[in-house]
Amino acid sequence: xxxxxxxxxxxxxxxxxxxxxxxxxxxxxxxxxxxxxxxxxxxxxxxxxxxxxxxxxxxxxxxxxxxxxxxxxxxxxxx
Amino acid sequence: xxxxxxxxxxxxxxxxxxxxxxxxxxxxxxxxxxxxxxxxxxxxxxxxxxxxxxxxxxxxxxxxxxxxxxxxxxxxxxxxxxxxxxxxxxxxxxxxxxxxxxxxxxxxxxxxxxxxxxxxxxxxxxxxxxxxxxxxxxxxxxxxxxxxxxxxxxxxxxxxxxxxxxxxxxxxxxxxxxxxxxxxxxxxxxxxxxxxxxxxxxxxxxxxxxxxxxxxxxxxxxxxxxxxxxxxxxxxxxxxxxxxx
Numbered sequence: 001x002x003x004x005x006x007x008x009x010x011x012x013x014x015x016x017x018x019x020x021x022x023x024x025x026x027x028x029x030x031x032x033x034x035x036x037x038x039x040x041x042x043x044x045x046x047x048x049x050x051x052x053x054x055x056x057x058x059x060x061x062x063x064x065x066x067x068x069x070x071x072x073x074x075x076x077x078x079x
Numbered sequence: 080x081x082x083x084x085x086x087x088x089x090x091x092x093x094x095x096x097x098x099x100x101x102x103x104x105x106x107x108x109x110x111x112x113x114x115x116x117x118x119x120x121x122x123x124x125x126x127x128x129x130x131x132x133x134x135x136x137x138x139x140x141x142x143x144x145x146x147x148x149x150x151x152x153x154x155x156x157x158x159x160x161x162x163x164x165x166x167x168x169x170x171x172x173x174x175x176x177x178x179x180x181x182x183x184x185x186x187x188x189x190x191x192x193x194x195x196x197x198x199x200x201x202x203x204x205x206x207x208x209x210x211x212x213x214x215x216x217x218x219x220x221x222x223x224x225x226x227x228x229x230x231x232x233x234x235x236x237x238x239x240x241x242x243x244x245x246x247x248x249x250x251x252x253x254x255x256x257x258x259x260x261x262x263x264x265x266x267x268x269x270x271x272x273x274x275x276x277x278x279x280x281x282x283x284x285x286x287x288x289x290x291x292x293x294x295x296x297x298x299x300x301x302x303x304x305x306x307x308x309x310x311x312x313x314x315x316x317x318x319x320x321x322x323x324x
Binding site (some may be wrong): 014015016017018019020021045049066067068070071074075076077 | 118121122124208211285288310
């Protein structure tokens with residue numbers, strides 16, 4: 001069992017956001033909102049897998065910036 | 080002085096040039112160094128200033144170039160020594176062996192180079208992929224970038240060693256003066272970094288990892304089929320001009 005490190009996830013997403021070309025002010029707001037919305041969407045589940053979490057965050061991020069969501073979803077499948 | 084003969088055949092200069100161009104195309108189309116560079120440059124843009132990214136990107140390219148140059152030149156000089164050391168060296172077995180390997184690699188590349196699915200996952204083990212991913216993410220200095228570039232060509236040696244051998248033989252065949260040979264060597268080395276330079280420029284001009292990755296996925300099947308075909312064509316050319324002369 002592992003716990004979600006939201007600070008680490010936020011930091012990683014901010015790096016991705018800057019690389020994708022999103023201004024840091026905007027990215028700070030919607031990254032935190034996306035993570036909190038994703039977590040509240042999963043709140044009623046008793047077991048949450050890494051894939052569930054990734055899918056939920058991807059879905060939320062896609063509303064704000066599809067490229068950032070795409071990079072978040074696919075960064076482990078580039079090579 | 081006669082250049083060291085590699086194929087005892089009537090393979091003319093044009094065929095050798097053609098084969099050399101095909102080997103350069105293969106070097107340009109193989110994806111591992113480019114994939115690692117994209118990740119590395121993406122993380123770099125996310126952490127550092129544009130100037131530092133360009134600097135580190137340059138060192139990555141130098142790392143790839145140096146590794147390709149070392150492997151190519153060591154192959155070249157080993158073969159040169161082999162041909163000089165044995166005056167009546169019968170290379171029939173060597174040629175058949177290389178042609179067979181190339182044909183086998185054509186099949187392997189077509190079926191195994193990429194993983195299935197909508198991604199550009201390559202043939203390397205997932206453990207190695209995550210290690211390279213981590214290295215790309217944590218590169219902080221020029222030397223990190225250089226080392227990453229240097230090691231990025233090594234996992235692909237399984238596919239590239241026969242290409243280095245063929246290119247070295249063709250270079251010996253074509254270039255009868257040191258200048259021509261040096262030019263061919265430089266061209267071969269540059270061909271390996273052409274896609275990385277293109278990726279570097281694309282990201283400098285405002286394309287991001289998502290855009291480039293979508294293009295790579297769209298062209299995945301073409302890349303696989305094209306590289307496989309190139310391997311096959313080289314194998315056929317070698318067999319044709321060695322056996323049916």
